[in-house]
Amino acid sequence: MxxxxxxxxxxxxxxxxxxxxxxxxxxxxxxxxxxxxxxxxxxxxxxxxxxxxxxxxxxxxxxxxxxxxxxxxxxxxxxxxxxxxxxxxxxxxxxxxxxxxxxxxxxxxxxxxxxxxxxxxxxxxxxxxxxxxxxxxxxxxxxxxxxxxxxxSAEDVQEMIRQHNESVDAHPKKADLGEDNKVLPEQLPEMDVSTAMAGFDTKDALADADGIVITDSAAENTGKRVLFSKVKELLGKLYVPLTRKINTKALSSDITLSAADVGAAAASHTHALDALTGILPVNKGGTGQSSLDALLAALKQAGAVQIATGSYVGTGTYGADHPCSLTFDFLPTLIWLFGAGFSTMAWNSQMLANKSIVSPGDLTIAFQKYPFPFEDGYQSGGGAYPYEYVLEYYAAFQNNTLRWYAKYTQKSGNNQPVEMDSAAYQLNAAGTEYGWIAFG
Incomplete structure (x- = not known):
């Protein structure tokens, strides 16, 4: 085909x-x-x-x-x-x-x-x-x-799940809860072993081979015997054996532990304070600065990254006579422009070598053209009068200010090119909110 x-x-x-x-x-x-x-x-x-x-x-x-x-x-x-x-x-x-x-x-x-x-x-x-x-x-x-x-659709699947859960035949073996949030007595399995054990003698001292009767929930609550040796093994994992000691103190009865028994400082003690007064230097775990402004200035001097964010609402203007501009409080090295609803527009995924990240160091004071990543002209139909368009971008940077504009022209057949509305391509569509992030 x-x-x-x-x-x-x-x-x-x-x-x-x-x-x-x-x-x-x-x-x-x-x-x-x-x-x-x-x-x-x-x-x-x-x-x-x-x-x-x-x-x-x-x-x-x-x-x-x-x-x-x-x-x-x-x-x-x-x-x-x-x-x-x-x-x-x-x-x-x-x-x-x-x-x-x-x-x-x-x-x-x-x-x-x-x-x-x-x-x-x-x-x-x-x-x-x-x-x-x-x-x-x-x-x-x-x-x-x-x-x-x-x-x-997702709504269709949710409706099928709802109908299944509400069906009386969906879960025939499901147990019901009473008002006390417990399983109804008539739905409980048979677990009464009192009749079988009624005639048993009692035994005070248990040997390891003795058995304790339980009901096994994994086997329809049938009666099973657990050896007392296994019970002791399980209890030993839950309770501290009486033969253990802490700092030579046996645990066979209540004991009192001092700070020294566990390697802790006494309740009453002092520390040398002379190294903790004034402005704490960096080598002591401090910042070496007396205020937040001073700390920020020191970090900037040391080359710390500065980040600023913001947004603006498009005015609908475009072209060389109406460029957009952003001014920053510092000299950014990277600027990221983006806008909701225009993710396929040039400045979002195609501007400046197919990226929306602008490097001011690559720009000059005067506007300069950036090539569109695809062909400058695109013929979208056949016949004697093909339809073409050209989309161009220009950007400049001076005194911490980024300026840019887009130029969008259309040409039909042998007619002269006509400049069209390029506000959306310029990230300046009227009423649309755009955002930016600057790194310095």
Whole structure:
């Protein structure tokens, strides 16, 4: 099959923009068809060229690295009335504002496609399809579920456990507790041995070979005999033998122990205080400083690491005329920028050689460009007028102040590039809180 890679459509880009506004994303189904694209553009599709079959979604799962999600559907040809070439594949979504359904991701295999026959033609198809998408926050994804029992939700499992625990037949041998939190008398096993022992004589002095009768709980509380020698062995591990001594004092009766008997100092004693007055030096276990400010200054002088944290709320501005800036109380050697909800943006995982950690020592007073880790231009669709974008980053550092901005331009066909809204890429989306950590 000549499917290459699912492309995000123009409709899908609109859905993504609204997802970043906190409106979530709602997938409706997966559709396949046999239409030929011809000179049409994949990214401009809002529906399939020729839709032949639709599948509801079994589930949406996070991948092991939690950087992608997998949309799972079941391809079953039992519902096919006739076979068809499997050329088109689309993930459908719903606009949260207009409720309009459209193509979110699309791919077309062209002439090099697979033919899906019917079961009457002797072919049985029952396959799981997984469509990988770059949507990390799966809790903000909703979908129209197929109800396939092979993909149970956590709530479904909890309900099954609840029904099992409440069933009267679930635990037929379970003992019940009375109001006194004890097992009901009628459920206790037979443990009365008084009748069998009623005629026994008593014995005051026990020998090692004598036995003590017990009921064995591991053998349905049947009667067993334990030798007195074993009882003494067990008691010897619990109680101190009378033959032991502490500092020549026998433990056969109550004794009084002095501090010297156990190597402790007397209750009344003194210590030399002359070395403990004033400011305690480092070699005596102290800090050598008289105040917290002095201690911090000494640690800084000795090269101790300084750490500062903070956050800011994005204003929505971007570009060279509206750079972002952070000023620190010390000269940092490393700065880490991050922002909730924008974990796939450049400054989170791609900026500055694919890292969000900035080294001010690599920057200059004037703004300088950092190369994007991927290609500068990305062609996302075929046809006569391909769609391209260029994403650039600039940063500068002076007087403990880091400044940066992003420049995002789009180009369609032979038209001139147009600078687009890059506030999100610049970590300055309006109303979004971002954080930072500086190390010096």
């Amino acid at each position: 000549a499917f290459t890679k699912l492309k995000l459509t123009t409709f899908g880009q609109t859905i993504e923009a609204k997802r970043h506004q906190g409106k979530g994303i709602h997938f409706t189904r997966v559709a396949i068809g046999d239409g030929l694209l011809g000179n049409g553009s994949m990214i401009n599709r809002t529906e399939l060229v020729s839709e032949r079959h639709s599948m509801l979604i079994d589930g949406i799962l996070s991948t092991d690295d939690a950087k992608q999600s997998a949309v799972v559907v079941t391809l079953d040809n039992s519902q096919f009335e006739e076979g068809f070439p499997y050329r088109e594949l689309a993930l459908m979504a719903q606009d949260p504002d207009t409720q309009e359904e459209g193509v979110y991701l699309y791919d077309n295999a062209g002439q090099e496609c697979e033919y899906l026959d019917t079961q009457d033609g002797g072919v049985v198809i029952y396959e799981r399809l997984k469509l990988l998408i770059r949507v990390e926050q799966t809790e903000k994804i909703t979908f129209v579920a197929s109800g396939n029992p092979l993909y149970l």
